[in-house]
Amino acid sequence: MALMLLRLRDIHKSFAGAEGPVPVLRGVDLDLAAGESLALTGESGSGKSTLLHLVGGLDRPDRGRIEVAGTEVTALDDSGRAALRRGTVGVVFQQFNLIPSLTVGDNIAFQARIAGRHEPVRATALAERLGLAPHLAKYPEQLSGGQQQRCAIARTLAARPALVLADEPTGNLDEATAEEVLGAMLELVAETGAALLMVTHSQHHAARMGRRLHLHAGRIA
Known part of the structure; x- marks a missing residue:
């Protein structure tokens, strides 16, 4: 039986509006096991990105419980949530969030070094699988959008997270590039056994x- 890696119960979240709190999430329950892949869809403003940020510890719910790999995220302080993102949860954003002063190779290694899991052989293998091997000495500004997103994916996966969160990871890419990048990400995540x-x-x-x-x-509709 697969490990239940993510469990959300009765998640509520509101944001301040001109006329008072504006509810965004109204009691969301969700389970995700290790090795599973789950798409979260919905119209703009439905709370998709908000929910992802809560799971990643980037924000706190108003009510409810979030568990990641047996750790109650909602009980952690800021440093505890930051440690969770270093060691257990990896996030791929729509905006690539690469460090412009670091080469592609150093960007890929960055998260793994912070997590104490840097494996040069793995980083090189990820670069090769994602078509980045010829570009390791370049800087992010020298890459295309698709290459930058591949670099962001490699950086996330190099740290071997148990849970990968991806927020519209191909939203800034053209259709053909988006297909390639998504396919590579799904394949690599599946190989690691991550959710x-x-x-x-x-x-x-x-x-x-x-x-x-x-x-x-x-x-959840």
Whole structure:
């Protein structure tokens, strides 16, 4: 039986508005096992990215419980949530968030070094699999958008996270490049046995995941 890696129970989140709190999430329950891939879809403003940020410890819910690999994220302080992102959870953003002063090779190694898991052989293998081997000495500004996202994916996976969160990871790419990048990410995540939770507006991309859930008005529809 697969390890239940992610468990959300009764998650609520509101943000301040001009006329008072604006509810974004209204009691979300979700389970994700190790090795599973899950697409989270929904219209703009449905709470998809908010939910992903809560799982990654980038924000706190108003109510509810989030567990990642047996750790209650909602009980952690800022340093505890930062440690969770270093060692257990990896995040791939729509904006690549590469460090412009570091080479591609050093960007790939960055997260793994912080986590104390840097393996030069693995980093090189990821670069080769993602078509980045000829570009390791370059800087992010010298890469195309697709290459930068491949670098961001390699950086995340080099640290061997148990849970990968991807927030519209191909949203800034053209259709053909998006297909290539998504395919590479799904293949590499599957090989590690990690769980993948991906926010996407694309039904086509969602169909490539193991299962999907749809958020509507802050609830799982």
